[in-house]
Amino acid sequence: METDTAPQWLTNEEQCAWRTHVEVNRMLTYQLEKDLQPFNLTMNDYDILVHLSESEEKRMRMSDLAAATLQSKSRLSHQITRMENAGLVRRENCESDRRGLYTVLTDEGMETMQRVAPHHVASVRQHFVDLISPEALGELHKALTPIAEHLRAQRGKP
Amino acid sequence: METDTAPQWLTNEEQCAWRTHVEVNRMLTYQLEKDLQPFNLTMNDYDILVHLSESEEKRMRMSDLAAATLQSKSRLSHQITRMENAGLVRRENCESDRRGLYTVLTDEGMETMQRVAPHHVASVRQHFVDLISPEALGELHKALTPIAEHLRAQRGKP
DNA sequence: CGACATTCGTTCACCTTTCAACTTCTTAGG
DNA sequence: CCTAAGAAGTTGAAAGGTGAACGAATGTCG
Numbered sequence: 445m446e447t448d449t450a451p452q453w454l455t456n457e458e459q460c461a462w463r464t465h466v467e468v469n470r471m472l473t474y475q476l477e478k479d480l481q482p483f484n485l486t487m488n489d490y491d492i493l494v495h496l497s498e499s500e501e502k503r504m505r506m507s508d509l510a511a512a513t514l515q516s517k518s519r520l521s522h523q524i525t526r527m528e529n530a531g532l533v534r535r536e537n538c539e540s541d542r543r544g545l546y547t548v549l550t551d552e553g554m555e556t557m558q559r560v561a562p563h564h565v566a567s568v569r570q571h572f573v574d575l576i577s578p579e580a581l582g583e584l585h586k587a588l589t590p591i592a593e594h595l596r597a598q599r600g601k602p
Numbered sequence: 603m604e605t606d607t608a609p610q611w612l613t614n615e616e617q618c619a620w621r622t623h624v625e626v627n628r629m630l631t632y633q634l635e636k637d638l639q640p641f642n643l644t645m646n647d648y649d650i651l652v653h654l655s656e657s658e659e660k661r662m663r664m665s666d667l668a669a670a671t672l673q674s675k676s677r678l679s680h681q682i683t684r685m686e687n688a689g690l691v692r693r694e695n696c697e698s699d700r701r702g703l704y705t706v707l708t709d710e711g712m713e714t715m716q717r718v719a720p721h722h723v724a725s726v727r728q729h730f731v732d733l734i735s736p737e738a739l740g741e742l743h744k745a746l747t748p749i750a751e752h753l754r755a756q757r758g759k760p
Numbered sequence: 761c762g763a764c765a766t767t768c769g770t771t772c773a774c775c776t777t778t779c780a781a782c783t784t785c786t787t788a789g790g
Numbered sequence: 791c792c793t794a795a796g797a798a799g800t801t802g803a804a805a806g807g808t809g810a811a812c813g814a815a816t817g818t819c820g
Binding site for chain 1: 609610611612615616618619620622623625626627628629630631632633672719720723724726727729730731733734735736738739740741742743744745746747748749750752753754756757
């Protein structure tokens with residue numbers, strides 16, 4: 445039985461594309477993070493504010509928020525504690541499930557969000573969106589969508 | 603003078619593409635990291651091994667390695683200490699500049715690298731490269747290249 | 761009902777990253 | 791030369807992240 449087949453190395457083109465992709469992502473993360481620093485927010489903070497502000501009652505269950513932001517419950521718990529201390533959110537008991545908690549966006553959190561959003565969007569434009577033609581952006585989206593689906597399916601597998 | 607212009611929000615398409623891009627990157631990082639775990643390596647470890655193994659004498663100056671891997675000197679210093687303890691690399695004095703140090707790939711580091719690489723490449727294929735057509739991958743590369751250049755130019759600005 | 765598994769969220773111990781201070785050496789300018 | 795400015799790396803404390811263990815509440819199934 446053949447178990448030890450030759451590794452399928454990347455071609456030159458594949459390797460270049462892959463490395464560029466990784467590099468862009470690292471630099472982009474760095475840059476967006478840096479652009480948020482003046483507002484005393486991290487991308488993680490911002491992401492949570494976005495999810496909460498887009499939710500029905502400006503509130504989400506811890507678990508749902510953890511799933512939505514792709515982080516562990518533990519990490520989210522620490523994160524929310526920090527944001528609570530900063531006055532951006534507050535915890536509230538859940539009546540239908542007494543194990544559960546809601547993270548609720550405070551007025552201050554909402555204001556912060558509204559104040560920062562234009563700058564963040566400008567940052568995303570400046571460093572990403574405006575550097576690609578709309579067609580190429582569409583292609584990129586189309587190419588990444590199956591990957592996103594694949595990776596979602598992978599999550600939490602062995 | 604008009605300083606407070608209306609924010610240029612993202613269109614629907616732009617937003618979807620952007621969010622997918624961010625999501626893919628987070629999930630991909632998570633998955634690749636997870637696939638390296640059985641070998642007791644992080645992406646950061648692996649990245650350093652790659653850079654060293656591709657360098658002339660299997661050695662690089664700390665500063666150059668920090669720049670190449672996009673991390674701070676401090677972080678790299680801690681990182682190299684860990685990898686040194688794991689036997690993957692060792693520090694060596696630089697004779698031409700006595701402030702400087704080389705990080706040298708050990709034999710064990712090289713062996714580790716060669717042993718792990720096929721698995722990592724398979725992982726990159728499985729979760730990314732093989733999910734895109736070669737043409738789309740080429741397009742993606744072409745679209746990301748100007749962004750990479752822009753971001754490189756940004757690095758270390760105010 | 762009663763026992764067992766599962767889910768929710770927090771906590772603890774440990775590891776990694778960040779930031780600023782610091783040492784040592786090199787380089788540029790007078 | 792000699793001094794001041796800067797670069798190379800390290801360090802240590804504080805902040806952030808991880809994973810296992812935990813208590814409390816809910817679900818499930820004989």
